[in-house]
Amino acid sequence: MPLLLDLTPLRDNAPYRRLYVGFTLSNVGSQMAVVAIGLQVYEITRSTAAVGIVGMCALVPLVFMGLYGGTLVDHFDRRKVGLIAQAVAFVSSILCALQAWVGNTHVWVLYTLVALWNGAFAVSSPARSSIYPRILERELLPAANALSVFAMNASMTVGPLLAGVLVDWGGFKAAYTADALITTAALWGLATLPSLPPEPEEGAAPTRPGLRSVLDGFAFLTTRPNVRMTFVADICAMLLAQPRVLFPAAGAVIFGGGAKTVGALSAAAAVGGIVAMFFSGQLGHVRRQGLAILVSIVGWGFAIAGFGGAMLAAGGVMSRGAALWLGLVAMAVAGASDSVSAVFRTTILQSATPDHLRGRLQGVFIVVVAGGPRLGEMTGGFLSNGIGEARTAVVGGFACVLAILVLARLQPGFLRYDSRHPTP
Secondary structure, three states: OOOOOOHHHHHOOOHHHHHHHHHHHHHHHHHHHHHHHHHHHHHHHHOHHHHHHHHHHHHHHHHHHHHHHHHHEEEEEEEHHHHHHHHHHHHHHHHHHHHHHHOOOOOOHHHHHHHHHHHHHHHHHHHHHHHHHOOOOOHHHHHHHHHHHHHHHHHHHHHHHHHHHHHHHHHHHHHHHHHHHHHHHHHHHHOOOOOOOOOOOOOOOOOOHHHHHHHHHHHHHHHHHHHHHHHHHHHHHHHHOHHHHHHHHHHHHHHOOOOOHHHHHHHHHHHHHHHHOOOOOOHHHHOOOOHHHHHHHHHHHHHHHHHHHHHHEEEEOOHHHHHHHHHHHHHHHHHHHHHHHHHHHHHHHHHHHHHHHHHHHHHHHHHHHHHHHHHHHHHHHHHHHHHHHHHHHHHHHHHHHHHHHHHHHHHHHOOOOOOOOOOO
């Protein structure tokens, strides 16, 4: 059986291949823009708090449009919804480049463009995730999702590096222009797809997108424990053991090295995800996908606790340099665990959710993925003020493991989830 990343979806399915290539390139551009916007906001304001507001400008439209956009995906042709949303993202990329070329010095312009882009992303992402089960056989979904996670981790590594090079070389206008140019690849991938209207619910009266449709998606979750557990397990990991908020203190005080250490810790998680997906050939043969998710999140929890242990050891039990290497390894393991979990969470969501609800559930998924880490950062920030950054990571990591074990006890059916017979 293959050990390396399974390329079968790319090799055998031309529509998927075009969609994958288009969004992979677009994601690299998006990561470039994220870095450039943060740098430009800081250059204009000289305020870290102003940079922090960028996150809130992203979160609000992600939550609102993630929920409402999912209803659009479930009621209209998914290709058209995805195209329109991606076109809006393309316009926002062009406007980012334009404001840089004219020398904008108003930070509200950047905040507005961040909100516009994230609102578009919150619609295009559920559309894309809902398209995959329609153009791929169910057996290929784990491989396709592993490819997607691999591409996302790669873009999170390559995009920021390219942004730094381009900003140094040609200023912000160079980074934003490059983003706008490669965003066209995602439009190409969607435009080449056939029409993909949602499959109607058998025996049900037609509904209209809106609040009632959103509530129908949540009502489905209340009665479907396996799908619900994919969300609850991820929330546990992100809320209890989110390490990103601890990185600045780790670089400035604990390990030393400042911004370089912060960047290395972030990159280590992405590299761990890339390595895990490179050797993900066996994931498509895993039947107990619920069990795989819980094991992966336990791995995440222990890795974050290990990162905390490295911070505790820095300058005491071991040198700062040796402790930093231990922390980097822990973050790589955390990134690998999170990537494996993401593959199976997405696969269960795609396989066990009826087609007429996939858009709405993918919209909720976007909200959880976007909101969970930010809530976790807030929780970790407050806790670290009381017990310190190192103990926050240790306590959070073990709390995550304990919470997952409790969930496994409360939902034993999730442990028995069989990919050959996906039941929500």
